[in-house]
Amino acid sequence: MSQTFVMVKPDGVRRGVVGEVIRRLEAKGLQLKAMKLIRITPELAARHYEEHRDKPFYGELISFITSGPSIPMVWEGREAIQVARTLMGATDPIKAQPGTIRGDLALAITENIVHGSDSVESAEREIAIYFSAEEIT
Ligand SMILES: Nc1nc2c(ncn2[C@@H]2O[C@H](COP(=O)(O)OP(=O)(O)OP(=O)(O)O)[C@@H](O)[C@H]2O)c(=O)[nH]1
Ligand SMILES: [Mg+2]
Structure with a gap:
């Protein structure tokens, strides 16, 4: 089991797709x-x-990510980092495959709905930025 950090960015909250992102994961x-x-x-x-x-x-x-509320999350499972990145799709939503979160829901590279850690080191670093150990079940 491994853990990853995933965050719905302000555009995802504004557009009301928080539930959709959670549903897919x-x-x-x-x-x-x-x-x-x-x-x-x-x-x-x-x-x-x-x-x-x-x-x-x-x-x-920086101005985009501070432009409204975001939803930081910790997700766990087999190969969670890779699995979340695959579900998210390519960074540029123009290139992201249909069936992925960015491929289905986004059109602009800055406003690409979600963030996901790209390595074990970044997952550990990012989880620690947003959550204390007691906040993780
Ligand atoms: N405007 C602009 N934004 C970019 C560009 N490349 C990356 N970004 C933004 O910066 C974020 C972080 O870039 P990366 O870490 O390289 O991409 P990523 O790992 O797929 O995306 P994150 O999961 O958000 O970290 C991306 O999600 C984009 O929102 C670019 O060339 N132009
Ligand atoms: Mg990244």
């Missing part, structure tokens, strides 16, 4: 271990996206 067989609704602060956003600090789209990324 549950239907696949992953188990929800922790969840909350928060408005990400600029400080939290900078920690989350520190790997992208020098990218040209960094400013856009």
Whole structure:
């Protein structure tokens, strides 16, 4: 069993697809271990996206992720990191396959509905940014 960090971004909350994202992860067989609704602060956003600090789209990324409430979550299951990334689809929704969350629900690369950890190290790091150990069941 492994754990991953998945987050519905502000566009997903605004568009009312939180339930749809959760439904797909549950239907696949992953188990929800922790969840909350928060408005990400600029400080939290900078920690989350520190790997992208020098990218040209960094400013856009930070202003978008702080633009409204998000739903950070911890999910658990076999190969949870890979499984969640596969269900999410490619980063650019234009290239994401139909049947994936981004392929079915999104059209813009910044507003791509969900975030998912891309490695064991990033899952551990991101879970610790958003949740204390007591908040994970
Ligand atoms: N505007 C813009 N945004 C980008 C670009 N590349 C990535 N992003 C945004 O930055 C986020 C993080 O980029 P990555 O970590 O490389 O992509 P990812 O791992 O598929 O997506 P996350 O799960 O959100 O981390 C993406 O989800 C996009 O919202 C880009 O070329 N232009
Ligand atoms: Mg990423």
